[in-house]
């Protein structure tokens with residue numbers, strides 16, 4: 001039997017599923033994350049999945065020995081686009097410009113990215129500019145991406161120009177899938193600065209105890225309280241009404257912000273480098289030093305990893321785009337250069353494994369760290385608090401050291 005990535009290292013990229021020609025790999029949920037399951041009856045032991053899996057020791061990641069990437073502050077000139085995007089609307093403008101350029105030169109084209117589908121997120125292909133809104137906005141759940149690498153290749157073989165977007169581990173998986181394959185189409189890729197994906201079990205708990213009428217999710221962020229305070233869950237209820245849950249009332253978003261229960265691989269992510277294989281990396285420009293009025297609707301941080309990306313970005317007419325310095329963005333966005341997080345050790349595995357069967361109030365306190373030990377006289381929580389603060393300190397020191405090294409290299 002093939003040996004795929006371990007529970008600790010598997011990113012859930014689903015490349016193994018796309019490479020198996022025998023349909024032997026399906027995905028099942030473990031503690032709110034999807035992991036591959038091999039059907040022994042169907043598997044012919046060809047070992048292709050093992051050799052292609054980006055997280056097995058037999059296939060290492062590319063190491064980057066270059067300093068080519070350049071950071072830009074970007075935001076859409078259109079207020080409407082900026083308002084419904086997570087940061088400055090860079091993705092929507094990239095996609096629109098991609099469609100327009102391909103149309104101008106009469107080339108067939110499509111854009112691939114993540115959309116919300118009920119209570120889940122999945123990757124889809126869109127074929128026109130009018131569909132961009134389906135992909136806009138950030139979705140803080142891991143998308144179901146099964147079949148999309150195969151579909152991308154099919155489009156490329158048919159001569160399409162494809163703009164592919166996804167999490168860094170997904171874009172890396174796409175490049176692995178396409179290596180040594182022949183096609184005439186043109187590929188452009190963008191990944192995200194990625195903090196990691198949370199367990200969907202937390203959302204399940206939130207729905208069970210707090211949002212039983214949730215029918216489908218509309219968004220995970222909005223700009224009602226401003227860009228820098230934009231985490232809020234909006235959903236459609238069973239009666240078709242839109243409900244907005246601010247972060248203070250959302251177990252899911254509160255826990256997401258704390259980072260205590262993310263996918264294991266996200267605590268030691270191999271893709272948080274400045275230099276990446278993709279063309280663009282998109283994120284929020286946290287630490288933006290513009291006046292309040294200018295940044296209030298969000299500013300994207302766009303890192304161009306090559307000349308092709310820089311030229312493309314500079315030719316987009318509908319954006320404001322300014323080159324910025326690494327020291328203006330790296331200190332506020334550690335996931336651009338540091339994949340290690342110690343905070344993942346805060347909650348013991350046994351608790352994570354039994355989350356759904358534990359007392360809800362205890363789980364809530366653990367996941368969100370919302371407790372005032374003194375005023376509530378809950379002194380038995382003290383070791384947990386001390387442990388959490390210790391891990392935060394270790395993480396802070398580790399990141400600071402990495403930041404100093406990276407800035408020395410880049411500035």
Ligand SMILES: Cc1cc2nc3c(=O)[nH]c(=O)nc-3n(C[C@H](O)[C@H](O)[C@H](O)COP(=O)(O)OP(=O)(O)OC[C@H]3O[C@@H](n4cnc5c(N)ncnc54)[C@H](O)[C@@H]3O)c2cc1C
Pocket residue numbers: 084085086087088089090091092112113114115121135136137138139140141142143165166167192193194195196197282283284285286300301333335
């Ligand atoms: C799980 C996750 C963690 C993130 N962590 C950080 C972070 O720590 N720091 C930071 O600066 N930015 C982070 N981001 C990125 C940020 O939230 C915005 O997506 C990014 O700034 C782009 O914003 P935009 O305004 O340009 O476009 P938007 O319209 O907001 O983004 C749309 C793009 O994001 C893609 N996308 C959205 N959700 C997903 C998903 N679940 N899986 C794959 N692709 C998805 C869509 O396919 C589309 O390409 C994260 C995003 C996600 C999904």
Ligand code: SF4
Pocket residue numbers: 004005009010011012013014015016017036052053054055056
């Ligand atoms: S290919 Fe991706 S999903 Fe499959 S085992 Fe490897 S890391 Fe996990």
Ligand code: SF4
Pocket residue numbers: 002019020021022023024025038042043044045046047048049050
């Ligand atoms: S070893 Fe081959 S047949 Fe078996 S699951 Fe992997 S790719 Fe499929």
Ligand code: SF4
Pocket residue numbers: 011167168169170194195196197263265266267269270271
């Ligand atoms: S943090 Fe890394 S492993 Fe986790 S989803 Fe993001 S890119 Fe993938």
